[in-house]
Amino acid sequence: MYAVRSATVRFGHVLALDDVTVEVPGGSVVAVVGGDGAGKSTLLRALAGEVPLDSGTIEAPPKQRLGYLPASSGSWAALTVTQNIDFVAGIYGLAGEELTARRAELLDRASLTSAASRLAARLSGGMRRKLGFTMAIVHRPDLLILDEPSTGIDPVSRIDLWRLASEAAASGAAVLMSTTYLDEAERAAHLVVLDSGKVLVQGSYDQVRAGFTGVVTQTGEPVRAEWAWRRGRVQHEYWPGGGPPPEATVVPPDLEDIVIALSLARRNAVPS
Amino acid sequence: MTGVQLRARHVTRRFGAFTAVDDVSMQVQPGEVVGLLGANGAGKTTLIRMLLGLIAVTSGSVELLGGPPDRQRRRGLGYVPQGLGLYGDLTVAENLTFSARAYGSAEPELPPGLTGRAGVLVRELPLGAQRQVAFLAALAHSPELLVLDEPTSGVDVLARAALWDTIRGQAERGVGVLVTTHYMQEAQQCDRLLLMSNGQLVAQGSEADIIGSTTAVAVHTGDWAQAFAALNAAGQPVMLAGRAIRVANASPAELQQVLNAAGIQASLQPVPATIEERMLMLARATDAS
Numbered sequence: 001m002y003a004v005r006s007a008t009v010r011f012g013h014v015l016a017l018d019d020v021t022v023e024v025p026g027g028s029v030v031a032v033v034g035g036d037g038a039g040k041s042t043l044l045r046a047l048a049g050e051v052p053l054d055s056g057t058i059e060a061p062p063k064q065r066l067g068y069l070p071a072s073s074g075s076w077a078a079l080t081v082t083q084n085i086d087f088v089a090g091i092y093g094l095a096g097e098e099l100t101a102r103r104a105e106l107l108d109r110a111s112l113t114s115a116a117s118r119l120a121a122r123l124s125g126g127m128r129r130k131l132g133f134t135m136a137i138v139h140r141p142d143l144l145i146l147d148e149p150s151t152g153i154d155p156v157s158r159i160d161l162w163r164l165a166s167e168a169a170a171s172g173a174a175v176l177m178s179t180t181y182l183d184e185a186e187r188a189a190h191l192v193v194l195d196s197g198k199v200l201v202q203g204s205y206d207q208v209r210a211g212f213t214g215v216v217t218q219t220g221e222p223v224r225a226e227w228a229w230r231r232g233r234v235q236h237e238y239w240p241g242g243g244p245p246p247e248a249t250v251v252p253p254d255l256e257d258i259v260i261a262l263s264l265a266r267r268n269a270v271p272s
Numbered sequence: 273m274t275g276v277q278l279r280a281r282h283v284t285r286r287f288g289a290f291t292a293v294d295d296v297s298m299q300v301q302p303g304e305v306v307g308l309l310g311a312n313g314a315g316k317t318t319l320i321r322m323l324l325g326l327i328a329v330t331s332g333s334v335e336l337l338g339g340p341p342d343r344q345r346r347r348g349l350g351y352v353p354q355g356l357g358l359y360g361d362l363t364v365a366e367n368l369t370f371s372a373r374a375y376g377s378a379e380p381e382l383p384p385g386l387t388g389r390a391g392v393l394v395r396e397l398p399l400g401a402q403r404q405v406a407f408l409a410a411l412a413h414s415p416e417l418l419v420l421d422e423p424t425s426g427v428d429v430l431a432r433a434a435l436w437d438t439i440r441g442q443a444e445r446g447v448g449v450l451v452t453t454h455y456m457q458e459a460q461q462c463d464r465l466l467l468m469s470n471g472q473l474v475a476q477g478s479e480a481d482i483i484g485s486t487t488a489v490a491v492h493t494g495d496w497a498q499a500f501a502a503l504n505a506a507g508q509p510v511m512l513a514g515r516a517i518r519v520a521n522a523s524p525a526e527l528q529q530v531l532n533a534a535g536i537q538a539s540l541q542p543v544p545a546t547i548e549e550r551m552l553m554l555a556r557a558t559d560a561s
Contacts, residue, residue, distance in 0.1 A: 035428030036398035124313035152354075152425040154311040154454050155548040156555045159511055163504060166497045180428055181455075187496070187512060230433040230440075232461050260429050 001025050002143050002174050004047050007056035009039075009197075016042040018197040019056075023190075024143065024174040029165055031185040032178040033259060034194035040178040041071055041147055043194065047176060048145050060143060064092060067141035067173075071148050074132025077121035081112055081131055084120055085138060092139035106134040109167070111160060126157030133164055137173075144168050146177035150184065162187070182255045193259055200262045208258060214240040214265075216257050217248040226268055229260050240265050275338060277302055277417045277448040278323055283332035285318055292318040294471035295332070300417070300448040305439060307462030308452045309482070309547065311555060315471040316452045317354065320421055323450075324351060337416060347375060350415035350447075354422050356406040360395030364405055367394055368412065377413035385434075400431035407438060418442055420451040424458065436461060456547050467547075469554040479547060486545040486553055489524050491517040491531070493538035502534035503527065509552050520549035 002024045009017040017039050024030045024047070032040045045051040047060055048068045060066060075084045085106065089099050107113045110130040120128060129149055137144060146165065150158045162184065169175045177188075185191045185205075192202040201208055217237050222228030223245065228237040236251065237244070238261040244250065253261065278300040285293040293315045300306050310316050321327045323334050325341025337345045351357070358367050364386060372379040382390060385404055394402055403423065410418065420439070424432045436458065443449055443463075453459055460479060467475040467482050475482045488511075493499045500517050503510045508527065509520045519527055524540045531538050 035430055036400035038428070124311075126312040148426065152422060152454065154314075154551070155456065155511075156311055156552050158454075159552070162512060163500070166500065170497060170501065180426055182429065183512075229430065230436050232457065256429050260433070263430055 001059070002047065002061065002176075003057075003059045004043060005057045005059070007043070007046055007058070008054045009042050009046060009051055010054050015197050017046065017053075020194070020197070020199055022047075022176075022192050022199070022202070024176045026142070026174045027169055027172050028189040029169050029175040029177065029187070030190045030192065031188035032176065032192045032194060033180070033182060033185045034178075034200075035263065037196070038194040039197040040194055042197075044068075044145050044147050044176060044178055047143075061141070064139070065142045067136035067139065067144045069132045069136040069146045069149055071151075071178075075120045075128060075135060078119065080117050080119055081107070081123070082116045084131060085135060088135045089138045094139065102138060106138065109164060110134050124157075126153045126160075129153055130157065130160060130164070133161060137164070137168055140171075140173075142173060144173050144175045146175070148178050148180065151180060158184075182259060186255050191255075193262065195263050195266055200259075200266065205255065208255070209253075212253060212258050212261070214238060214261065215242050215244050216251055216253040216261060217244045218251045219248065227264055229264075231257075236260075238264055275302075276300070276335070277337055278419075278450060279335040280319065280323060281333045281335075283319070283322055283334060284330045285315075285322055285327070286330045291471050293322065296468070296471075296473045297332075298466055298473060298476070300450050302416070302448050303443050303446045304463045305443050305449040305451065305461070307459045307465045308450060308468065309459055309465060309551070310452075310468035311551060314468040316468055317421060318471075319468070320419060320450070320452070324349065324419060347413070348416040350410035350413070350418045352403075352406045352410050352418075352420045352423055354425070356402055358394045358402060358406055358409070361393060363391050363393055364397070365390040367405060368409055371409040372412050375413035380408050380412040383408070400427045403427055403431070403435065407435065411438075411442070416447060418447055418449045418451075420449065422452050422454065424453065424455065432458075459547055465547075467550070467554075469551075470558055474554065475550070482547050483545050483550050486520055486550045487522075488518050488520050488543050488545040488549050489522045489527060490541045490543045491519065491527065491538050492541065493517070493531075493536060495536075498534070499531060499536050499538055502536060503530055506530040509549075509556055511546075511549055511552055518543065518546075518549065520545060520553055 005021045007017050007020045034040050085103050107116055149161050165175055179185055193200040218234050219237055222235045222237045228235045236257055276299045280296055280298050283296050308316050322329050337348045339345055368379055424435055439449055465482050491499055496517055511518045527540055
């Protein structure tokens, strides 16, 4: 079990993480969701040992047992796919036949075999992200930290990335990932919703759904604009204490509705 | 505003031996939101760059606001590229001044989300706020046509909903919109869809037109990861929607066999296919060829 406990991180006068506790057990995927500046990257970087805490504790494996895919790049543009993997593998002391076998296995699982000699700069966004992923797991880490692995990636490559992440978890690794795709977060064993550096809610998807109070309605014209958001061609509106107008159409909230509703509840309660 | 705002006629673009866009014809009318879909590398961005006159066509022709895409016609265009096209080392205000001067328009007022941030360097803003600035810069000169390349990639749900409010508001004013996205929920907000694969336009129209004859089976089981691994290992075109496992163009009997062999209890149910499943079948057809 790896964890960040009661973690607080300040950047100047900005409170990036405010007393955050998140546990990442081996063999499962934990997903962190939240808006811009919610603290997702800071949380991941704190666990990866890239950001010092102002207070709190970190339980993480030593650096050589940790795999980290940063939000930006994760590979070298001027190296080929093979060179990128070999370079990182070399850092962990992988060489010879062991490296050849591991590289072949990773390329195959990421569907990158046919692109092995291509420069990273010439890969599509989805392929480049998958390359970054293979580089993060080349040494079979105990803790795998992925910062928005699927942002800007097409739906088909996104499934490849999920397959790789769930395979890593199935073989015992603890996986912590951030995402802006809420349907992905639903898939995680445990999800954490961050907002302005604080945990809004965390638990399994079923726990988060069961703990949600209030009512979400669907409407063409919201009654209270500050409690409404666009869903496709219609708007959804949140009634924290229940009590929508009797003629309103109540809808069962999905994770996207829940995350938005909780964010609005916090925003509308806290004068900014 | 009348007539077609954006048009491609049999447009092809080659880079060396590689055909990035292959004989594509399409158009955007005033007031309609057209979604351009396709995998990374399908040719969406190359097509957009030709439509805007930023790169030359190899063959075929393009029309922007009634004629060839030159600097004069681009004045009527609002464009938010994937990389946003902002200057990271300039402040929010400086970026907006620069683009307003370039278009000879008035400087836009900062919306609530950006007030107090006029003096902040753009590279120090979170991505969602940067996208807001890029939108503001693209809309300040009241363009007749909006072209948005993955406008909401990496943006949180609330900011995404706000950006789509802006897009629909522009369309209601008669502005034509061409938008690329990887969020299928966003695709459903478009009036019309185009699907590209390997440089070709393979389908267009409504969501049903895009899905075409693709079918799907939903697999209901206790442990999605186990069933996903078993079906994937058997070479089935598996997709995930939340925790639901779906298999495109599959025979339920064959799936049942795979699951039985792996000792997994599951119930199978034919369901309407999604745009993602059509994209998955296209990707597999490409890999096989």
